[in-house]
Amino acid sequence: MSKSVKIVLCGLGNVGKALLELLAERSGEVESRYGLHLILSAAVDIGGAAVGNDEGLPTAKLLEHLKAGGAVESFSPFGQPGKTGKEVIDEAATDVLLETTPTTLVDGEPGRTHIFAALEQGMDVVSANKGPIVLFYQELHELARQKGCGIHISAATAAALPTLDVGQVCLAGATLLEIEGILNGSTNYILTRMQQDGSDYEVALKEAQELGIAETDPRLDVEGRDTANKIVLIANRLFGLSLGPKDISVEGITHVTPEDVAEARDAGQVIKLIGTAKRTDKGVQLSVGPKRLDQTHPLASVSGSEKAISYLTDTMHRITVSGGKSSPVGAAAAMLKDLINAF
Amino acid sequence: MSKSVKIVLCGLGNVGKALLELLAERSGEVESRYGLHLILSAAVDIGGAAVGNDEGLPTAKLLEHLKAGGAVESFSPFGQPGKTGKEVIDEAATDVLLETTPTTLVDGEPGRTHIFAALEQGMDVVSANKGPIVLFYQELHELARQKGCGIHISAATAAALPTLDVGQVCLAGATLLEIEGILNGSTNYILTRMQQDGSDYEVALKEAQELGIAETDPRLDVEGRDTANKIVLIANRLFGLSLGPKDISVEGITHVTPEDVAEARDAGQVIKLIGTAKRTDKGVQLSVGPKRLDQTHPLASVSGSEKAISYLTDTMHRITVSGGKSSPVGAAAAMLKDLINAF
Numbered sequence: 001m002s003k004s005v006k007i008v009l010c011g012l013g014n015v016g017k018a019l020l021e022l023l024a025e026r027s028g029e030v031e032s033r034y035g036l037h038l039i040l041s042a043a044v045d046i047g048g049a050a051v052g053n054d055e056g057l058p059t060a061k062l063l064e065h066l067k068a069g070g071a072v073e074s075f076s077p078f079g080q081p082g083k084t085g086k087e088v089i090d091e092a093a094t095d096v097l098l099e100t101t102p103t104t105l106v107d108g109e110p111g112r113t114h115i116f117a118a119l120e121q122g123m124d125v126v127s128a129n130k131g132p133i134v135l136f137y138q139e140l141h142e143l144a145r146q147k148g149c150g151i152h153i154s155a156a157t158a159a160a161l162p163t164l165d166v167g168q169v170c171l172a173g174a175t176l177l178e179i180e181g182i183l184n185g186s187t188n189y190i191l192t193r194m195q196q197d198g199s200d201y202e203v204a205l206k207e208a209q210e211l212g213i214a215e216t217d218p219r220l221d222v223e224g225r226d227t228a229n230k231i232v233l234i235a236n237r238l239f240g241l242s243l244g245p246k247d248i249s250v251e252g253i254t255h256v257t258p259e260d261v262a263e264a265r266d267a268g269q270v271i272k273l274i275g276t277a278k279r280t281d282k283g284v285q286l287s288v289g290p291k292r293l294d295q296t297h298p299l300a301s302v303s304g305s306e307k308a309i310s311y312l313t314d315t316m317h318r319i320t321v322s323g324g325k326s327s328p329v330g331a332a333a334a335m336l337k338d339l340i341n342a343f
Numbered sequence: 344m345s346k347s348v349k350i351v352l353c354g355l356g357n358v359g360k361a362l363l364e365l366l367a368e369r370s371g372e373v374e375s376r377y378g379l380h381l382i383l384s385a386a387v388d389i390g391g392a393a394v395g396n397d398e399g400l401p402t403a404k405l406l407e408h409l410k411a412g413g414a415v416e417s418f419s420p421f422g423q424p425g426k427t428g429k430e431v432i433d434e435a436a437t438d439v440l441l442e443t444t445p446t447t448l449v450d451g452e453p454g455r456t457h458i459f460a461a462l463e464q465g466m467d468v469v470s471a472n473k474g475p476i477v478l479f480y481q482e483l484h485e486l487a488r489q490k491g492c493g494i495h496i497s498a499a500t501a502a503a504l505p506t507l508d509v510g511q512v513c514l515a516g517a518t519l520l521e522i523e524g525i526l527n528g529s530t531n532y533i534l535t536r537m538q539q540d541g542s543d544y545e546v547a548l549k550e551a552q553e554l555g556i557a558e559t560d561p562r563l564d565v566e567g568r569d570t571a572n573k574i575v576l577i578a579n580r581l582f583g584l585s586l587g588p589k590d591i592s593v594e595g596i597t598h599v600t601p602e603d604v605a606e607a608r609d610a611g612q613v614i615k616l617i618g619t620a621k622r623t624d625k626g627v628q629l630s631v632g633p634k635r636l637d638q639t640h641p642l643a644s645v646s647g648s649e650k651a652i653s654y655l656t657d658t659m660h661r662i663t664v665s666g667g668k669s670s671p672v673g674a675a676a677a678m679l680k681d682l683i684n685a686f
Contacts, residue, residue, distance in 0.1 A: 022516070022658065030516065160659035162513035169512045170505035173365070173373065173679040298665060301644045310666075315365065315676035316503035317668035322641060323653075325660035333658035336516040 002037040005343050006056070008092060008123075010085040010114045011100035012045040012072055015128050015155070017063070018332035019098060024059035026336070034340050042088045048073025049083040051092065085110060089117040096342070098335055099127040105225075105245070108132030115151075119143045126338045128155035128331050134229045138242040152338035157233050158183050159331040161307045161324030165341070167238040174313035176238055178278045183230040185305035185326045186214040186221045187253050187273045191290075192303045194261045195270055201256055213305050223252035224273060224288040231275030231286060234309075239277065239284045251289035264292045270300050345380040348686050349399070351435060351466075353428040353457045354443035355388040355415055358471050358498070360406070361675035362441060367402035369679070377683050385431045391416025392426040394435065428453060432460040439685070441678055442470040448568075448588070451475030458494075462486045469681045471498035471674050477572045481585040495681035500576050501526050502674040504650045504667030508684070510581040517656035519581055521621045526573040528648035528669045529557040529564045530596050530616045534633075535646045537604045538613055544599055556648050566595035567616060567631040574618030574629060577652075582620065582627045594632035607635045613643050 007023075009016060020043070027038050039056035042049055050057055050072045057078055065075045073081040089097060097118035101111045112132035118125050119140065127133055133140065133153055144151050157163045158181070167176065182188050186208055193204040205222065208214035220226045228250045232243050253273050264271050274291040277284055293300045298320040302308040308322035324330055350366075352359060363386070370381050382399035385392055393400055393415045400421055408418045416424040432440060440461035444454045455475035461468050462483065470476055476483065476496055487494050500506045501524070510519065525531050529551055536547040548565065551557035563569045571593045575586050596616050607614050617634040620627055636643045641663040645651040651665035667673055 026516065029518075034515070160662070162509065162662065165513045166505065166509065166664075169684060170508045170680070172377070172683040173369065174676055175372075313676075315668070315672055315679075317666065317673065319503070319505065319664065319666040321509075321662065321664050323660065323662040325658070329658055330660065333517055333656075336658075337513070340515040341512060 002031050002035050003343060004037045004039055005096060005339070006039045006041045006092070006094035007096050007098055008041055008088055008094050008118070009043045009098045009100070011102070011129070012043060012066060013100065013102065014328035015331045016100040017066060018328040019100065019335055020059060020063050020066070022332050022336050024063050027059070030340065036340060036343055041092050041094045043072050044083070044085040044088050045072045047071050048079065048081040049085070049088050050075040050078040051080060051083070051088060052078055085114045086117045089114060089121060089123070094123060096124045096126060096339060098339070099125060099129050100335070101129055103129045103131040105131050105135065108135045112136060115140060116143065119147050119149050122147050122149060124150045124152065124342050126152045126155070126335050126342065128335055130156040130229050130233070133233060134245050137233070137236055137244060141242065150342050152342055153233060154338045155331045155334040157230050158307050158309065159324060159326060159334045161309065162321055163234050163309050164237050166309070166319070166321050167234070167311060171311060171313055171316060171319065174315045176279065176311060176313055178312040179231070179234060179238065179276065179309065180299060181227070181231060181234070181275045181309040182272055182299055182302050182307050183275050183309070184221050184227045184273065185307055186218065187227070188302065188307065189213045189305040190222070191253060191256065191271055191273060194256065194258060195265065198258050198262065200258060201254065222254050224250040227273060227275040228288045231277055231288060235277035235284060235286055239279070241284060243286065248286040248288060253290055256290050267292070268295055269293060270295070272299055272302070274299070345374050345378050346686060347380045347382055348439060348682070349382045349384045349435070349437035350439050350441055351384055351431055351437050351461070352386045352441045352443070353454070354445070354472070355386060355409060356443065356445065357671035358674045359443040360409060361671040362443065362678055363402060363406050363409070365675050365679050367406050370402070373683065379683060379686055384435050384437045386415050387426070387428040387431050388415045390414050391422065391424040392428070392431050393418040393421040394423055394426070394431060395421055428457045429460045432457060432464060432466070437466060439467045439469060439682065441682070442468060442472050444472055446472045446474040448474050448478065451478045455479060458483060459486065462490050462492050465490050465492060467493045467495065467685050469495045469498070469678050469685065471678055473499040473572050473576070476576060477588050480576070480579055480587060484585065493685050495685055496576060497681045498674045498677040500573050501650050501652065502667060502669060502677045504652065505664055506577050506652050507580050509652070509662070509664050510577065510654060514654060514656055514659060514662065517658045519622065519654060519656055521655040522574070522577060522581065522619065522652065523642060524570070524574060524577070524618045524652040525615055525642055525645050525650050526618050526652070527564050527570045527616065528650055529561065530570070531645065531650065532556045532648040533565070534596060534599065534614055534616060537599065537601060538608065541601050541605065543601060544597065565597050567593045570616060570618040571631045574620055574631060578620035578627060578629055582622070584627060586629065591629040591631060596633055599633050610635070611638055612636060613638070615642055615645070617642070
């Protein structure tokens with residue numbers, strides 16, 4: 001007997017569309033392998049929503065409609081122009097919100113409204129959107145606890161690279177001493193290029209932008225804030241903290257010079273942008289900054305736009321995970337994973 | 344409210360003792376973090392057993408008794424000389440068997456008897472003992488299915504290096520295309536030394552034996568059988584197969600020469616003993632053998648006695664996990680992890 005899981009998907013950008021594609025392609029497989037009958041009850045974007053009947057929306061047809069340039073609210077006969085995510089969440093009796101609206105670190109909207117509304121309804125939340133989770137971690141966590149719901153954020157914490165589930169499942173029972181992560185692909189690409197060629201930071205950044213690895217506005221990445229947000233979320237979950245983006249000292253890579261890179265190389269080291277959370281006598285200390293790593297450090301060989309995370313524990317010693325596709329498909333796959341593991 | 348979990352521990356060698364130590368040290372923490380109240384109902388070794396009352400055995404005192412050279416059956420007032428594991432399992436109403444008796448690939452005894460008896464009683468099984476699981480995978484799996492019990496074998500599949508839980512939890516929803524693993528520490532140590540120094544196989548083996556990294560009788564490792572057993576167990580679980588030790592082509596490292604290593608190095612490659620399970624048009628193909636890897640392969644930088652596993656998937660691309668303590672404590676920690684995740 002399969003268990004039905006009714007879904008509201010908010011956000012139909014690249015990640016939302018990739019997720020819709022996974023839902024369209026693999027629902028049968030998810031049902032046979034995991035016993036979950038996934039029903040897309042509604043999909044919402046900036047101009048409105050499509051709300052399905054009891055069997056949900058026809059995902060393949062919706063995808064076709066969107067790929068042909070149609071808006072979700074014009075998807076006949078389900079489209080409802082002007083219908084908001086909050087309205088959909090409040091009205092439909094569903095099990096889980098998949099939140100993929102654009103992230104903002106100003107007020108976390110519109111994801112913030114969606115996530116609070118979903119938790120109020122007793123829904124689980126799977127979010128690729130970092131903003132509201134980082135900004136309102138404590139309130140969201142408390143509300144989820146009261147309502148007995150889960151907030152699942154693999155996609156917001158390095159996407160297809162497994163971070164939280166390794167820390168929670170694979171290291172269960174061990175005491176976590178330190179987490180170190182290369183959690184941002186574009187900065188690792190830039191540092192790798194500086195290392196390989198002796199390039200200037202500006203040259204390497206420009207190359208990364210031309211390749212689409214770095215954003216046109218790269219500040220969130222190169223100033224270390226993206227890494228900081230991820231390590232805050234990971235540390236909150238794995239050390240049981242409630243820290244926000246201001247509780248961490250952050251240094252980016254904009255001041256790293258070819259001379260720094262050469263000096264490190266002469267000492268047999270590489271410079272990497274590392275997010276760290278370390279258990280100390282004074283509590284867990286968080287930081288982000290360029291660090292010189294010995295060649296034998298398990299993060300030293302993580303190059304290009306690849307990401308990795310390394311956990312130091314007492315009983316299992318050090319465990320390092322690397323890889324995972326950095327792409328909308330990778331993020332969508334991480335959300336599908338969370339959805340499967342949550343039910 | 345905590346959930347009580349009654350345990351029978353079979354085998355008090357190095358892993359069994361390390362596990363007893365974890366139970367003695369961390370029961371309070373396991374209860375507060377995971378809501379599990381662990382009760383050691385009985386402990387069994389070759390000469391007999393100690394069987395506790397309703398509150399179970401006093402783990403710290405039992406550990407002290409064993410460390411002072413006492414046998415479990417002489418642990419007053421709980422000791423019962425001659426009492427077998429099967430008798431204990433049949434008589435006590437417990438929830439889980441922790442099986443750490445010595446592994447044998449001849450008949451899998453005495454672990455085989457313990458595991459079948461536990462499943463018959465409807466108990467979950469956490470086993471560090473590979474022998475019976477590899478030899479009787481299909482029968483055990485079928486019996487566990489009938490009885491609704493789990494067989495948890497992290498400790499038998501590379502111990503503290505997480506393999507199965509990464510494949511099952513972290514990659515949920517993705518399609519696994521290929522698994523490649525460096526799953527045996529002593530052979531990786533030998534190949535690393537041959538790589539570093541141009542040493543002969545025999546010289547490197549002797550060094551590994553002197554350091555306690557390789558066994559006095561190293562055949563199971565160097566002939567590739569240990570790696571084969573692990574990749575069979577991992578592939579059975581993750582691809583849903585029921586293969587045995589004869590269903591895999593196995594080549595060890597005994598014929599690898601310094602010339603082979605030098606030739607690989609000249610081509611920018613390293614030789615590693617790799618266990619592979621690959622999805623093909625003809626089903627999943629398994630093999631073990633020395634393989635030349637490019638330096639960019641994520642397993643190429645796994646050196647010394649370290650282990651690692653790399654998963655290639657469709658939606659998340661490649662994810663590699665490395666590290667994990669190779670020691671009785673590491674194996675015991677993997678068993679505690681399985682125990683926590685099972686309940």
